[in-house]
Amino acid sequence: MFERLKKRNQQRDIALKLYNNLVVCARSPEFYIHYGVPDSELGRFEMICLHAYLLFKRLGNTDESGKHLSQLVHDLMFADLDRTLREKGIGDMGIGKRIKTLARNLYGRVDAYDNAFEQGNEALSMALNRNLYATNAATDNQIAAMIKYITESLLQLNAQSSSDIMQGKILFPKASYER
Template identity: 40%
Template sequence: MVLGRFFGRDPLKEPARALYESVVLQARQPMFYDRCGVPDSVDGRFDLIVLHAFLVMNRLKKEPQRSSNLSQALFDLLFMDMDLSLREMGVGDVGVGTRIKTMVQAFYGRISAYESGLKEGDAALKAALERNLFGTTEASPAQLDAIAVYAKTVAAELAGQDMEQLLQGHVVFPALPEDLPGSGTAA
């Protein structure tokens, strides 16, 4: 693998890119913003990408000996894309480094909170989502319930997905339910 990177052929590049593209595509679903009240802002979009990246990485870490390098490649790609996005938004070189450092710290904090939330149950998961995903706005209890149900559903679905498929970059997120609790008006 090191030689592959040295000579320009990284076997993890394509699977990581495919996983990342799936994460971003899922995080861009209008339902999260229109019906679940996630802020349609730079922060809200970042937080939805982080939530979905966490869910994929959480699945990958169930077999770390096989997937830790792919998980790292996914992380690296996520923050290379964030770097590029900040530059496209006009943030200067000095500002990009500072913002990326802050985003990485936020990422690790959210990962820890979401891991604890999935382990400790609904109250902990909802608190983590409210603090992070809805940090700049106030979600209704029904919207918070909807996102918590969604996160648990995705975690359960990903747990059943074939690791070989994931290692090849194929992830399938469950269909977004049309009748999510709280899918009425935004907060």
């Protein structure tokens, strides 16, 4: 029994490392200064969703334990969002409704980005405009830079060993905007 609890805690710790890493990457000032992502709660949520999508996509290419880890990261993400809403003073009655809305938004982004990747850069550009840049029009250069970052992220994540990722070691590329 204690072994199972210990293993569960280890898996949660690994998921927490992955989640913290994606949040740090998503909050890189480069995205908000040069890539045209709105520096707002919504913009930060969109960047967390984008990085979560990239991580979930990579974990989906592993075995069942990777899919389980993906679910743990997902659960931590929504626990963090719940905590953030409560810190903002949202009461118990409003939390559930807002979390459902945020979950729908995340699932919508996952579907939009998956479909866009199958169709190419033009579709990805449209998906980014509808989601990431919905409240702040980005230039063509900013969108192209974001597409390049996303593509490089997927390549870099896929190049990392599954065993490293399953230990919580994951590296996103550094955001570097080139004009």
